[in-house]
Amino acid sequence: MLINLGGGLPDPKTFPWEEVGRIVDALLRDRADQALQYADVEGLEEVRREISRFIYRRGVSINPDQILITGGAKEAIFLISELFSQNTVASEEPTFQGFIGTMSFRGLRAYPIPWDERGPMTEVLERKLKALKMWADPIKYFYVVPVHNPTGRVMSMERRKHLMELATDFDFQVIEDDIYGFFTYDSPPELSLKSMDKEGRVFYISSFSKIISPGLRIGFIAYEGREIEKLASIKGEINHQVSTLDQLIVGEMLGRGIVDSIIENSRLLYKKKRNITVDSIEEYFPSTTGCTYPEGGFFALCRGEGLNSSSLAVEAMRRGVRILPGEKFFFSAESGKNSFRLSFSYPTEEELVEGIKVLGSLLKEVK
Template sequence: MTQFKFSKRVPADGTDAVGAILKAAADPQIISFAGGLPAPELFPVKEMKAAVDKVFATHGQEAMQYGAAKGVTALRELIQHHVKEKENVDAELDNVLVTTGSEQVLDLVGKAFVNPGDTVLVEQPTYLCALDVFKTYGANFAGVEMDEQGMKMDALEEALKSRPNTKLVYTVPNFQNPTGRTMALDRRQKLAELAAKYDVYVLEDNPYGEIRFAGQHVPAVKSFDKTGHVFYMSTFSKTLAPGFRLGWLVADADVVNKLTVLKQSADLHTDNLVQYAVAQFFADNDVDAHVREISDLYGKRKQLMADGIKQYFPAGVKYTDPEGGMFLWVEVPGVDDTVELFKECLKHNVAFVPGDPFFAGKPQPGAFRLNYSNAPEDKIKAGMKQLGEALQDAVAGK
């Protein structure tokens, strides 16, 4: 058998622990809270079809032709207006890059800024795919402690002082994946100040920010950026359609230009038809009302999940209480191996994502992520009861 000489960027053991977990959770007999999927019943299928039909009638040739790597102008203008209206971020058109999903932003930023051995500071825990991407480019990681108000700025500054080769700080400040926590306003201001003070870049990832069902909106970290050190990224995946693979970056024009060159060598440009269709959808529909519908549904589902935790989980279990987004975080004391706990829960026909892959350093035993956006209400009620029984058995040592 041929021994392929893969690059050092490919994981040596070839394993995909998270993929294996999600595959196991995909069994139709399993009630799965493991995926990070939006509710498909709220996809605006009819309205999007109308938008696509109109695009073919008015921009058919342009939509089917090669396009600009930075993206379709109409969509970039829409994003420019959106970040000003929603996040108080002033941007010129040259500051906006459309990408093939927000995952491509992670990859382009990693490729453009992270040299082997550079340090990337991340929330502890953090989005597991960001860890995977930056690891590909040789990053070293250091986790920064969080509390219910998000990343702790005193801990961040200590990390910056002790790691002078830090290149990047990665944060998900709104309804964080995996914890659901939101960074406080004063910490956002401080984060922008620290980025300038220590000459490091902040990648602010905001895929969930619009899906708020409680509390008050908090302006983006980027809105406090006076030096260009903060790069703001988001996506249409959580509010319109993840299958469209449509994300964007707002950053200094020099950064956008460099990343545009890298994007051209990766995929030339993002799907033109999808870009035109989304711009048309925004023109023809009340998108704010659509997002409110999503937020209302997710709020109800989150509350059902929280009620299930209170009713069925063992005493002493801690959990976050997000004001939006798609996830909450559970910590079960007395559990030493969360992956084994996952296997035990599968026996009760219910699944979550173990917390281990979300940690840059040593994982926290007994921690896991639950997704409430994708499961219907009856499944949440039944699944939380089954999950509670599994946890009770595990804690009791059965």
């Protein structure tokens, strides 16, 4: 039996399968002609309207026609990356491996801005922006996951404000990946960067993958600028539209007002797992391995001096535990090789304890 501390899979206990079943029954009975037919590239208007209402909870106020429905947040990132050109993108580091993958696929480099426990170090970004102003193309985009993957840290309000000031002063766009935005465990969610955006500078990306179901692949981009139409036309060339049935399932889940209680139940469930994770790390890991304390999200990032995380992952797999080597979350593999990511969202509570125990003994041997 494999214990999966690797991927960011949601706990299947959070899947609202009964509600989805009832919704699909009604959709196929009452309007199969629409639910099984083609839809417009940008997504169904009624679903975009529900999404527009939904993200108001994150402080985002935007019209339905400024929302583009995408095949998960990953497709949202891929589409936006069509706007990038060389030497114009900066990003937090470490960050979501899917963003690093997209950049590498496109042959683009990002200026990496390090995280500390309060978020991407905006003072480093500021120095970089000033330095580049003299010498190179200016930075036009900054990618950030405020409830962070892979560290589980939550970007502080001070840093959020600073980032938005920098965006204004140095005229760049922010790509905010808010996929874990509802999942903070020690205090209510901070409002999104987008909610502080007075100038239409933030591409707000999110998804229902962690809230309803990742199998439905419903993500979206919210953005006021005319680039949203360009992104829709690019999506038209890639794959036309996202599944009409899946769009309508999400639209109905939102319209029936059952998503808030799902989110709250999931939050409590993940908080409990977070606590188990922190306690088990404390109990089983050697003192030479340090892990971030996850205030939110699905992950902790752990680090040990002299650790080779790739061989660690291979050996852990041999003992039945899957983790992801840190290299995946850094633009240069070298930077990540001492670290590894632990995901606590998917395994059961028992598996979590057992998995961390196995890793603990392994880390003690490696030492």
